[in-house]
Amino acid sequence: MKALKGWERGDPFHVRLASKLSEAFKRKPLKLKLEESVYRLNTVKSRLDEFADKLEKKDKEYLEKCIGASSAGDKARAEIYANECSEIRKMLRLIVGSKLALEQAALRLETVREFGELASIMPSVSKLVKSIRGRLEGVLPEVSYELETVDKTLSGILFEVGEVSPGAELEVKPASKEAEEILKAANLLAEQRVKERLPSLPSSADEASHHDL
Numbered sequence: 628m629k630a631l632k633g634w635e636r637g638d639p640f641h642v643r644l645a646s647k648l649s650e651a652f653k654r655k656p657l658k659l660k661l662e663e664s665v666y667r668l669n670t671v672k673s674r675l676d677e678f679a680d681k682l683e684k685k686d687k688e689y690l691e692k693c694i695g696a697s698s699a700g701d702k703a704r705a706e707i708y709a710n711e712c713s714e715i716r717k718m719l720r721l722i723v724g725s726k727l728a729l730e731q732a733a734l735r736l737e738t739v740r741e742f743g744e745l746a747s748i749m750p751s752v753s754k755l756v757k758s759i760r761g762r763l764e765g766v767l768p769e770v771s772y773e774l775e776t777v778d779k780t781l782s783g784i785l786f787e788v789g790e791v792s793p794g795a796e797l798e799v800k801p802a803s804k805e806a807e808e809i810l811k812a813a814n815l816l817a818e819q820r821v822k823e824r825l826p827s828l829p830s831s832a833d834e835a836s837h838h839d840l
Contacts, residue, residue: 657787660780661740667777668733668756671770675726678767679719686715686825697829709828716821718766724810724817725759731809732756753781754806 693708735752760774 658740660784661736664777664780665733665736668729671773672726672729674770675722679722682715682719686712694829720817720821723820724814727813727816728759728810749785751805755809758806
């Protein structure tokens with residue numbers, strides 16, 4: 628009788644079983660989650676491209692004003708525009724570097740989707756997305772929010788992998804180091820690309836902007 632009374636206090640077995648089955652069917656397959664994450668990363672990359680284009684246009688506008696002021700002998704105004712160009716270029720390097728790193732993350736997720744190497748690749752991708760989200764939080768909060776969604780999805784996948792293989796330990800420290808190396812390489816490439824795409828500032832104004840920095 629005690630057992631029956633205890634049973635009455637909880638949900639009937641068939642109700643609990645139906646609930647468990649419902650939860651199982653609601654969970655998306657890992658491959659679909661990966662596809663959604665790749666799609667979101669590509670969407671973010673497109674938005675970063677748009678923002679980079681806007682920054683380049685603004686840089687061109689200020690550079691022309693800087694050259695005009697410098698040619699007119701207005702050194703103070705030339706320095707003001709040079710400083711603005713310098714700030715824009717710093718932000719542009721951040722945007723381009725983040726975009727390159729996201730491309731790497733998307734490629735690795737494609738590898739996971741095709742070959743299923745979850746345990747070896749996913750931790751570094753998750754760490755990389757976290758790092759990029761943190762970098763862009765103060766610059767492009769809406770993009771950072773989108774990356775937060777990806778981050779949660781990837782964290783969920785890692786959790787599921789942990790459920791499937793409870794004895795396996797994910798190598799967090801090497802993954803973190805690898806993510807840092809990817810970001811470092813992306814930053815160096817971004818700096819090179821920005822230099823190639825944007826003309827140099829007038830020498831006097833450029834020196835002034837570097838001095839202020």
